[in-house]
Amino acid sequence: MGAFDSLFQWAFLVPLFPLLGLVIVGFFGDRMKKAEFGGWVAVAFSGMAMVLGVLIAVGEALTPGRYTDVSYAWLTLPGTQSVFSNGFSLVMGTLVDPISALMLIVVNVVGFLVMLYSIEYMHHDKGLPRYYAELSLFLVAMNGLILSDNLLEFFLFWELVGVCSYFLIGFYYEKPSAASAAKEAFLVTRVGDVLFLLGIFIYFATYATSGGGAGWAASGFKFTTGSTPFLGSLVGSASSPTLTIAGLMMLAGAAGKSAQFPLDVWLPDAMEGPTTVSALIHAATMVAAGVYLLAVVSLFLGFTADDRLAIVAVGGFTTIWAASMAVVNTDIKRVVAYSTISQLGYMVLAVGAGFAMVGLYHLFTHAFFKALLFLAAGAVIHAVGTQDLLKMGGLGKSMRITSIAFLIGALSLSGFPGFAGFWSKDDVLASVYSQVGAHPLYWPFLLCALATVFLTAYYIFRAWFLAFSGDHPRDPTLPHGHDAPWAMRLPLLVLSVLAAVAGLFAFLPSFSSLLPGANVPPVYGSTDLVLTAVSAGLGLGGIGVAYVMWGNGRVFQLPSGSPLQGARTVLLRRYYMKDAYDWIGLHGVYRLARAADFVDQFVIDGSIRGIERAFSSLSNGMRRLQTGVVSDYAAYVVTGLVGVLLFFLFVAPWIFRTMGGG
Amino acid sequence: MSLEELAFLVLAGIAIGTALAALLVRELVHTILWISVFFVALSAIYFLLQADFLGILQLGVYAGAVTILLLFGVMVTRKRIFSREAATGIGPFPLALALVSVVILAGVASGLPTQPASVQTYAPAMLSQELFTTDGGWLVLLGLTMLSALAGAIYLVREGRE
Amino acid sequence: MTDFVVAQFVGLSAALLGIGLFGILTRRNFILLLIAIEIAINAAVLNFVYFAGFATGPGGVSGQAAAVVIVGLAATEVAVGLAIVLALNRQRGSINVAEATTLRQ
Numbered sequence: 001m002g003a004f005d006s007l008f009q010w011a012f013l014v015p016l017f018p019l020l021g022l023v024i025v026g027f028f029g030d031r032m033k034k035a036e037f038g039g040w041v042a043v044a045f046s047g048m049a050m051v052l053g054v055l056i057a058v059g060e061a062l063t064p065g066r067y068t069d070v071s072y073a074w075l076t077l078p079g080t081q082s083v084f085s086n087g088f089s090l091v092m093g094t095l096v097d098p099i100s101a102l103m104l105i106v107v108n109v110v111g112f113l114v115m116l117y118s119i120e121y122m123h124h125d126k127g128l129p130r131y132y133a134e135l136s137l138f139l140v141a142m143n144g145l146i147l148s149d150n151l152l153e154f155f156l157f158w159e160l161v162g163v164c165s166y167f168l169i170g171f172y173y174e175k176p177s178a179a180s181a182a183k184e185a186f187l188v189t190r191v192g193d194v195l196f197l198l199g200i201f202i203y204f205a206t207y208a209t210s211g212g213g214a215g216w217a218a219s220g221f222k223f224t225t226g227s228t229p230f231l232g233s234l235v236g237s238a239s240s241p242t243l244t245i246a247g248l249m250m251l252a253g254a255a256g257k258s259a260q261f262p263l264d265v266w267l268p269d270a271m272e273g274p275t276t277v278s279a280l281i282h283a284a285t286m287v288a289a290g291v292y293l294l295a296v297v298s299l300f301l302g303f304t305a306d307d308r309l310a311i312v313a314v315g316g317f318t319t320i321w322a323a324s325m326a327v328v329n330t331d332i333k334r335v336v337a338y339s340t341i342s343q344l345g346y347m348v349l350a351v352g353a354g355f356a357m358v359g360l361y362h363l364f365t366h367a368f369f370k371a372l373l374f375l376a377a378g379a380v381i382h383a384v385g386t387q388d389l390l391k392m393g394g395l396g397k398s399m400r401i402t403s404i405a406f407l408i409g410a411l412s413l414s415g416f417p418g419f420a421g422f423w424s425k426d427d428v429l430a431s432v433y434s435q436v437g438a439h440p441l442y443w444p445f446l447l448c449a450l451a452t453v454f455l456t457a458y459y460i461f462r463a464w465f466l467a468f469s470g471d472h473p474r475d476p477t478l479p480h481g482h483d484a485p486w487a488m489r490l491p492l493l494v495l496s497v498l499a500a501v502a503g504l505f506a507f508l509p510s511f512s513s514l515l516p517g518a519n520v521p522p523v524y525g526s527t528d529l530v531l532t533a534v535s536a537g538l539g540l541g542g543i544g545v546a547y548v549m550w551g552n553g554r555v556f557q558l559p560s561g562s563p564l565q566g567a568r569t570v571l572l573r574r575y576y577m578k579d580a581y582d583w584i585g586l587h588g589v590y591r592l593a594r595a596a597d598f599v600d601q602f603v604i605d606g607s608i609r610g611i612e613r614a615f616s617s618l619s620n621g622m623r624r625l626q627t628g629v630v631s632d633y634a635a636y637v638v639t640g641l642v643g644v645l646l647f648f649l650f651v652a653p654w655i656f657r658t659m660g661g662g
Numbered sequence: 663m664s665l666e667e668l669a670f671l672v673l674a675g676i677a678i679g680t681a682l683a684a685l686l687v688r689e690l691v692h693t694i695l696w697i698s699v700f701f702v703a704l705s706a707i708y709f710l711l712q713a714d715f716l717g718i719l720q721l722g723v724y725a726g727a728v729t730i731l732l733l734f735g736v737m738v739t740r741k742r743i744f745s746r747e748a749a750t751g752i753g754p755f756p757l758a759l760a761l762v763s764v765v766i767l768a769g770v771a772s773g774l775p776t777q778p779a780s781v782q783t784y785a786p787a788m789l790s791q792e793l794f795t796t797d798g799g800w801l802v803l804l805g806l807t808m809l810s811a812l813a814g815a816i817y818l819v820r821e822g823r824e
Numbered sequence: 825m826t827d828f829v830v831a832q833f834v835g836l837s838a839a840l841l842g843i844g845l846f847g848i849l850t851r852r853n854f855i856l857l858l859i860a861i862e863i864a865i866n867a868a869v870l871n872f873v874y875f876a877g878f879a880t881g882p883g884g885v886s887g888q889a890a891a892v893v894i895v896g897l898a899a900t901e902v903a904v905g906l907a908i909v910l911a912l913n914r915q916r917g918s919i920n921v922a923e924a925t926t927l928r929q
Contacts, residue, residue, distance in 0.1 A: 628925025630857070631756070634848045638759050645766050664827060674836045681840060681863050685847040690855060697859050704866055711828075711877050716891055723895055728862065728902050735855050735906045739913045756849030764842030771834040778827035781877035784885045789892070797889045804896045811900040815907035 004059030008068035011094040014053050014104065015143035018111075021045030022136035029129025036119060042132040043115045046139055050112040053104035053143070057514070060101035064513035067227040068096040069149050073220055084208055084217035091220030095149030097227075099295060099360055102514045103146040106367045107285045109498075111139050113491035114280040117375055120487040121276055121382055131171060135280070138164035142285050146292065150221045151200055154296070158196070158257070161286045162189050168281060169273040178272035185266040192256015192263055196293075199249025203301060206242055207231055223300040231301065240304075247307030250297045251314060258290025258344045261318040265578050267341055268325075271333040275378030278333060283340050283374050284367035291347040291363050295356035309439055311352030312432070316445025318345030321575075323455040327462075328571045330389045332377045335463045339413060340370055342452055346428045349449060353442070355431040357515040361506060362424035369412035369421055369499035373460075375492055376406035380467060382488075383481035389466040391475035393553055396468035398481040403468040405492040410464050412499045414457030415539040422536070423503030425453070429535055430528050453535050457542025462550045470553020667778070669710055677703040690736045694729060701725040712783040715790075833874040840867035854912065854919040858905045865898045 021042040029038030060066065071093025079087040115135060122131055141160035148154040163186075170182030208217040216222075222230050254260065259267035270282050281287070294311065297303065303311070319342050326338035343366050350359035379402045380395060381387055396403040412419040415426070429449060436442045483489065505511045549556035558564055573579065625636070677700055684696035701724035708717035793801055840863055847860025869891045876887025912919050 630921045630924075631849060631852065635756055635759060638763065638845055638849060642759065642763055642766065645763070649766065649770070667828060667832075670828060670832065674832070677836065678839050678843065681843045684859055684863075685843065685851065685856065690853070693856065693859060697862070700863070701866075704870065707870070708873060711873060713873050713877070713888055713891075716873055716888060716895075719892060719895055723899050724862075724866075728899060731902055731906055732855060732859065735858075735909050739855070739909060739919050757846070760842055760846035760849055763845055764838060767838030767841060768835065771831050771838050774831040774834055776829055776831050778829050779878060780827050782879060782884055783877070784888060788885050789888050792885045792889045793892060797886060797893075800889070800893050804893050807897065808900050811904050815904050818904075818907040818911045 004056075004063055004066075005068065007056060007059050008066070008096040009070055010052070011056055011068070011096050011147055012070065014049050014056070014108070014147065015140045017045045017049040017052070018042075018136040018139035018143070022133050022140060025129050025136060026133035029133065032129075035126075035128040036123070038129045039115075039119050039122075039132050042136050043112070043119065045136065046108070046112045046115045049139065049143065050108040053108035056096060057101040057105045060096060060098060061510040061514050064510075065098065065227060065516065066096075067224050068094075069222070069224060070094050071149055071220070071222070079218075086215050087218040089218060089220045090152065091150050091222065092153055093149040093220075093222075094147040095223060096147070097224070098514045098516055099292070099299070099357075100146045102360060102364060103288075103292060104143070106288070106364055107139070107142050107146065110280060110284040110367055110371045110495075111135075111142075113494055114276050114371065114375070117279075117378075117488050117491040118274075118276045120485050121378055122274065125274075127171065131168075131274070134164060134167045134171070135277075138168065138281060138286070142289070145289060149223060150219075151203070151223070152221055154293075155197065155200060158253075158289065158293070159193065161281075161289060162186065162193065162257070165189075165270070165281055165286055168277040169270045171273050171277065175272065181266075181269040181272040185270050188263050188266040189256040192253045195249045196253025196256070199246045199253065202242060202246035202249065206240075206246065223296065229300040243302075244304045244306045247297070247303045248310060250293065250301075250303075251307065251311055254290035254294045254348070255314060256290070257293070258287050258348065259341045260290070260314050260345060260348055261321050262577070264318065264322060264341050265574070265581060268334050268337045268574070271331070271337050275333060275374055275381060278337065279371045279374030279378065282337065283370040287340060287344055288347070288363045288367065291344060291351060291359055294348060294351040295360055298351060298354075298356045305438075308352050308354060309441060312349055312442060312445050313352075315345045315348030315350075315352055316432075316448045318342065319349065319452040320448040320455065321345075323452045323459065325571050325574055326459040327455060328568050329459075330466075331387045332380065332389050332392075332463060332467060333374070333387055335389075335459060336370070336373050336377055339373075339456065339460060342456065343370065343413070345452075346425060346449060349445065350428040350431055353432045353435045355428075358424075358427045358431045361515055362428050364505075365412070365420035365424040365499075365502045368495055368502050369409045369419075372405060372492065372495035372499045373409035373413065375488070375495065376402050376409060379484045379488055379492065380406075380481065382484065384473070384478050386475075386478065388475075389463060390555070391473065391478060392467045393474045394468070394470040394472040395481050397471075399468075399483050401483045401489060401492065402481075405496045406464055406468065408496045408499050410460040413460050414543060415453060415535060416543075417536050418500075420499055420501065420503035422539075423506060426532050426535060429453075430531055433528075433531055450535060450538060454538040454542045457539040458546045461543045461546035465546060465550040465552075466555075469551055474555070664778070666710060670707065673703050673707050673710065676700075677707070690740070691733075694733050694736060697732070698725050698729040701729065711781060715786040828874075828877075830874070830878060833870070837867045837871050837874075840864070840870070852920050852922045854905075854909050854921055857921060858902060858909075861905075862898060862902065865894065865901075869894050869898075 021044070024045075025038040025042050029035070029041075032038050071091045073089040073091045075090040077088045079085045115132070118131065118135070122128055125131065138161060141157050141164055145154060145157035145161060148157060166182050166186040169185050170179050172178045173182075204217065204221065208221070216230055219225070219230065224230055252263075256263045267282060267287065271278055273282075322338045322341035322345065326335050326342065329335050329338065343362070347359040347362050347366070350356070350362060380392070380399065383399060383402075384392060384395070386392070408419070412421040415422045429446070432442065432446050432449065436446060484492075506515065558568060570576070625632070680696045680700040680703060684693045684700060687693055687696065701720060705717045705720035705725060708714075708720055844860050844862075844864025844867060847863065848857060851857050851860060872887045872891040872894070876884045876891070878884075879887065909919050912924055916924060918924075
């Protein structure tokens with residue numbers, strides 16, 4: 001028994017604090033004298049959740065490898081009443097383990113800072129109580145997700161964060177583009193979610209109905225028993241085609257939530273929401289849930305070798321796919337959004353290579369520097385009222401603190417040696433490199449990831465130079481920027497520090513116990529230093545190219561006759577993926593729906609109407625028989641009598657004769 | 663052909679003729695007259711079969727009571743007793759239906775034995791013994807039916823019912 | 825002991841029943857309708873009486889007993905029918921069944 005055991009028992013309070021905030025802001029926020037009061041209430045509750053979450057994480061770090069499961073089975077069926085021979089139960093519970101402790105830090109620290117930042121950022125918005133209620137609901141769901149101790153509870157909160165994402169993207173619901181972006185995000189992630197649910201069913205059907213996993217359903221499909229995976233030795237032995245399919249379904253769910261290729265179209269459009277929402281949900285936490293899912297599955301359920309290859313392929317390809325689109329974009333938020341997709345690709349890549357902890361390590365550092373980038377971009381947008389990089393310029397003079405914050409984030413993102421992103425990205429590359437012998441197809445995806453290092457450094461410094469370097473804005477009508485007030489400055493400051501040093505946490509022995517087996521600092525072989533040098537060199541090269549083309553207020557113009565113009569158009573049109581989806585929707589799904597509508601209207605409804613009409617005309621005919629004249633009724637009776645006589649005198653004897661009877 | 667058989671055929675002819683006449687004449691009072699002859703002819707057939715009790719019953723109930731009742735019905739529903747009934751068109755369908763049933767029944771009758779057979783006679787005492795012992799239940803039921811019919815008839819014709 | 829032909833009796837019954845049905849189907853006067861019904865019932869009663877006579881066992885007398893019951897029932901029916909005639913006549917001033925097509929006015 002450790003000193004922190006009683007603390008771990010109270011982990012369920014972490015989601016409950018924001019729930020209280022949600023209830024207060026959601027139901028009474030509109031009646032408060034000033035809208036900010038409600039915001040402060042939500043900030044206070046998320047602060048309490050942060051304190052408790054960080055305390056739990058510290059406790060977990062100090063007692064390595066402890067798993068604390070507190071659960072309540074709210075439905076239990078005996079084996080005779082379910083398909084699972086040992087019975088079946090539905091469980092709500094909290095599981096405090098190293099990786100959920102790590103996620104508690106990420107979610108609650110970033111969540112608290114974003115909420116604090118929003119007080120000023122959303123100051124003028126009349127929907128402030130709604131905003132804080134939805135943000136609190138998101139924190140409830142996200143904390144519930146990372147503390148889930150079984151697959152079904154995990155899925156429940158997974159869907160809940162999805163719906164929060166929908167609410168918050170569509171926060172400015174009067175704007176048609178925001179409303180349609182919210183719908184797009186919801187529908188595209190739903191594709192992944194349906195497959196994810198299917199995968200859960202396959203796991204249940206494979207493991208829980210017989211053999212060593214027979215007790216799994218009775219326990220409520222828990223991830224662990226004690227401190228080992230519930231399915232124990234079955235996890236390692238997973239190799240059947242069925243389990244490969246189940247793993248691919250999990251990958252599909254993760255790809256939907258983490259915007260991996262080909263389900264990546266929704267994340268850039270999700271930038272229609274407030275920038276703070278982009279920072280919290282679409283950079284640091286919710287989109288990381290997909291990676292967290294992959295990590296959880298790889299730890300507790302197991303992937304087959306084919307699954308891992310598919311995950312490596314998706315992650316590796318997504319890195320360069322998204323980074324290439326960021327290269328040409330001129331919307332400051334969208335550049336960062338593409339960057340998020342690309343960086344999530346790194347995490348997926350690491351998980352696929354078999355290093356779930358390395359993926360989570362990158363998730364941890366990425367959450368801070370990407371939230372920083374978004375909040376700094378938000379400060380710029382707040383100050384100058386535009387998101388177009390080409391209109392900005394020279395903002396470094398008037399917004400010095402914001403400029404430095406964005407610079408720190410950019411350095412961290414591009415893997416400048418010493419910054420947080422450097423350590424984790426290097427760890428990802430080294431871990432994948434250590435596995436290239438496993439399959440020849442690992443090589444191309446490693447090369448994709450390496451090329452992305454260069455692209456990443458280029459596009460983020462392009463954005464920084466365009467926004468902050470030079471003497472004055474390129475659009476002279478732009479208002480004079482100024483640094484944000486303290487409620488926005490403080491989160492920038494804290495995140496700047498974390499973006500710079502978060503990577504070094506891994507060198508603390510107790511912190512690294514939150515990432516068991518991550519091999520931090522990365523030492524996988526003698527070639528690691530070369531790899532580090534290559535990736536750092538690529539990053540520095542990217543920064544250099546960006547300086548040459550965009551530094552000091554320069555604007556690089558691609559010659560109009562250049563063959564690269566075509567490539568630029570393709571990239572700006574996002575490889576025509578969205579057009580392709582639209583085409584499929586319009587010509588495939590819509591036509592199918594029209595056909596189904598036709599069948600529904602004319603075949604199904606038509607037959608019903610036909611039957612109705614037949615009965616109606618039949619009854620109209622029958623009604624004419626009911627004259628009310630007694631003689632007519634007598635005629636019917638006599639007709640019946642004649643019929644009966646005919647039957648018994650002629651028809652029945654004839655039947656008997658033909659049947660050969662007496 | 664025996665005398666009895668001849669008598670039966672004559673009576674049967676009278677019965678059929680009077681029944682047709684009762685339905686076809688245009689004056690209701692004539693109808694009543696013809697139907698009373700019909701009832702008497704049937705009663706004669708019963709006597710011919712030596713079912714004396716039934717013959718007397720037929721005379722009393724039908725030729726007496728029912729005929730008087732029908733006559734009474736005609737009297738109270740007509741302002742003038744000898745008014746002619748309006749001619750009613752006979753539809754082809756009812757006529758065909760009646761004809762078909764007659765043909766079928768005649769077909770059935772023609773299949774029955776044509777050889778004369780002796781007929782059993784029962785003393786009225788036997789009949790009354792049967793009625794009041796073995797079939798007593800039917801008699802009680804008949805009595806109950808008559809009682810309820812009486813009540814129903816009074817209900818139907820009572821004053822002020824609208 | 826007298827001898828009769830079964831077919832002739834049944835033929836008479838059949839003819840009377842046909843006449844009765846004809847009357848029921850074609851007449852519109854309620855009293856004529858009652859008379860037609862009486863003809864049809866009498867055709868049935870005749871059958872009971874003949875077959876009581878043609879029966880060979882001691883139970884044949886129950887045919888005559890049934891005839892007695894049916895005659896009683898028929899008389900009852902005439903009484904009720906005439907009550908209906910009176911009610912109809914008072915209500916509608918007519919005993920034509922083709923006019924009395926509704927249960928109440």
